[in-house]
């Protein structure tokens with residue numbers, strides 16, 4: 001079901017919403033980011049990863065497909081994040097070569113181009129769809145998921 005729809009006027013609006021969402025996320029969450037090239041998936045994931053507390057650069061995992069963020073030993077309270085861009089995945093079952101299912105349980109999984117893994121995307125994920133708006137730099141974002149996500153995102157504001 002559709003849970004929330006927001007209009008994001010500019011990149012900072014995207015970052016603000018990503019920060020709010022990040023504060024609600026926990027290990028085991030799977031977020032699937034849909035939307036065409038340049039719609040803002042990586043920017044949104046980057047803002048989530050920074051808001052969780054990772055200070056390093058967050059490059060697009062365009063070529064390595066998977067980038068892992070893990071807490072340092074002195075701050076194990078931070079959840080691990082697995083950031084994926086499956087655009088270049090050749091066959092859906094190749095996701096298992098990335099060990100993707102290990103991240104489903106032990107990390108927050110942020111997956112760009114989830115359609116590339118077809119039926120291997122677990123039920124119970126949150127779908128986040130980004131699209132361009134008429135105004136340059138603006139985006140529309142739609143959150144879809146089950147009752148569980150609906151309850152969790154009730155308080156989310158843009």
Ligand SMILES: Nc1ncnc2c1ncn2[C@@H]1O[C@H](COP(=O)(O)OP(=O)(O)OP(=O)(O)O)[C@@H](O)[C@H]1O
Pocket residue numbers: 008009010011012014035036037038039040041042043044060085112136137138139
């Ligand atoms: N409101 C906005 N939210 C997100 N990105 C924006 C916004 N306005 C402009 N942009 C720009 O749009 C581009 C989005 O690029 P990004 O790499 O996030 O896209 P993507 O959806 O991950 O594309 P790809 O499918 O190639 O991975 C960036 O250059 C960013 O600065």
Ligand SMILES: [Mg+2]
Pocket residue numbers: 041042043060085112
């Ligand atoms: Mg991207």
